[in-house]
Amino acid sequence: MTGFMTSPHHLPGNPPGAPAATDRAPTSTPFSRALGIAALVGIGWLVVFGLFLSPNDRVQGSAVRIMYVHVPSAWLAYLAFGVTGISSIAYLWKRTRSLAWDRLAGASAEVGVLFMGITLVSGSLWGRITWSTYWTWDARLTTTAFLFVTYIGYLAVRDLGGTHQQRAKRSAVLAVLAMMEVPLVHFSVSWWRPLHQNETVENGKLNGLMLFTLFVGLIAFTLLYVWLVLHRQRVLTLVDQVDDQGLDAAIAERRNEAVPASGGAT
Amino acid sequence: MIAMLNAPNVIGSYVVTLGGIALYTWRMLARGRKAARQVPRQDRPWT
Numbered sequence: 001m002t003g004f005m006t007s008p009h010h011l012p013g014n015p016p017g018a019p020a021a022t023d024r025a026p027t028s029t030p031f032s033r034a035l036g037i038a039a040l041v042g043i044g045w046l047v048v049f050g051l052f053l054s055p056n057d058r059v060q061g062s063a064v065r066i067m068y069v070h071v072p073s074a075w076l077a078y079l080a081f082g083v084t085g086i087s088s089i090a091y092l093w094k095r096t097r098s099l100a101w102d103r104l105a106g107a108s109a110e111v112g113v114l115f116m117g118i119t120l121v122s123g124s125l126w127g128r129i130t131w132s133t134y135w136t137w138d139a140r141l142t143t144t145a146f147l148f149v150t151y152i153g154y155l156a157v158r159d160l161g162g163t164h165q166q167r168a169k170r171s172a173v174l175a176v177l178a179m180m181e182v183p184l185v186h187f188s189v190s191w192w193r194p195l196h197q198n199e200t201v202e203n204g205k206l207n208g209l210m211l212f213t214l215f216v217g218l219i220a221f222t223l224l225y226v227w228l229v230l231h232r233q234r235v236l237t238l239v240d241q242v243d244d245q246g247l248d249a250a251i252a253e254r255r256n257e258a259v260p261a262s263g264g265a266t
Numbered sequence: 267m268i269a270m271l272n273a274p275n276v277i278g279s280y281v282v283t284l285g286g287i288a289l290y291t292w293r294m295l296a297r298g299r300k301a302a303r304q305v306p307r308q309d310r311p312w313t
Contacts (some may be wrong), residue, residue, distance in 0.1 A: 026302030027295070047280065063274045069283040114290050121286075122279040129272050224282055224287065232294055234312055238301035241309055 027234035035227045038065025049179040049213040057210075067219040068213050070122040073115045074144075078182055080112025080225060081151065085179030088172035099240070100233075102168035105175055106158055107232035109151055111225060116148045138223040141194035147185050150178045164240055 050068035057064035087105035123141070124134040135141065140172045158171045189196055206214060281313060 023302055023307075024299065025295070026305075027298045027312070043284070047284075051276070051280065064304070065276050066279045069279055073283065081308060086278055099267070111290075114286060118283050118286050121282045124274040125279045125282075129275050226288075228267055228291065231284065231298065235298040235301065237311070238298060238305050241305045242301050 016231075026238070027231045031225060035223060035230070039220060039223035040226050042216065042223055046213070046217045046220050047107060049209070049216055054209050057220060060130060063126060064210070066122055066126040066129075068217045070119060070126060071214060072217040073122060073201065074121040075218060076221045076225050077112045077147075077192075078120055078186065079114040079222070080108045080229075081147070081182050082239050083108040083229070084112065084151075084154075084175045085182075088175035088179075091168055092173045092176070098162055099168060102164070102172065103236040103240070104229070104234045104247040106155075106236055107153055107229045110232060111177065111228045113148065113151045113155060114228075114229065115221075115225070116144070120144060120148060138196055139192035140185070141182070143185040143188045147178075147181050150181060155177055 045066060050065050058060050084105045087101045087108065091098070091105065115195065123144075125138070153173050154171060155175055158167055159169070159184070196249050242246040252265070269291075
């Protein structure tokens with residue numbers, strides 16, 4: 001036999017047309033591979049410029065180098081939560097309702113939580129140098145932590161169970177509400193005058209190589225975000241399909257169980 | 267260059283950032299590979 005079932009590359013019991021078990025990059029496409037390479041190159045540049053080529057700050061010294069990962073992480077978290085909110089609105093709007101929007105929202109929120117976590121940790125390490133403490137309950141830090149916890153809650157709500165449509169609807173409502181927190185975090189530095197510094201780029205406090213390095217970080221992290229969300233929403237699609245298959249199999253099994261019972265009764 | 271005094275925090279922030287992203291990426295791709303074993307190739311809209 002030379003059929004696919006005899007092939008060592010397939011799992012036993014898989015239906016015809018099933019993918020190979022050695023399929024190492026099932027969510028990859030030529031475009032995503034190119035994007036991934038571009039993001040990796042960008043991150044390499046960021047490490048070289050951020051750690052070695054950019055100058056020390058007159059006031060903060062070498063601690064300013066944390067900015068090149070801290071600020072892009074925060075920017076990406078805002079972007080990710082914004083995409084989650086907009087995708088959720090697209091799902092809730094009947095004319096554009098599609099589970100693809102829900103999966104995009106979920107993928108973006110997960111990546112946003114990752115970047116928000118990185119923002120909090122890198123900010124703590126920076127704060128230890130500049131403020132002599134890892135944490136203080138000032139307005140920016142507190143609202144950021146609150147935003148982080150809110151989106152962890154959003155991800156927990158997505159895992160509550162039910163049909164894909166139920167998941168999509170309840171999480172979309174929550175995402176739209178959670179999105180309103182993002183401006184609160186961003187403008188907290190101007191509204192409450194906390195310990196956290198004001199916007200550095202908007203106020204023109206950076207120039208030359210420092211500004212260039214920051215933009216390298218922003219571009220690299222944005223490319224990385226697109227790559228991560230692209231793959232994550234494809235993984236979510238696969239997981240949803242596996243769930244559907246499991247449900248179909250369970251229904252078929254119950255039907256098969258019912259056939260002999262009904263046959264015996266007649 | 268990085269002053270020795272701040273080096274643990276500066277390098278630590280890069281390690282946490284890149285390490286966190288790498289760990290998440292690895293776990294996500296592993297989940298995708300696991301799920302893909304049960305989904306026929308023609309059911310992947312992106313291929």
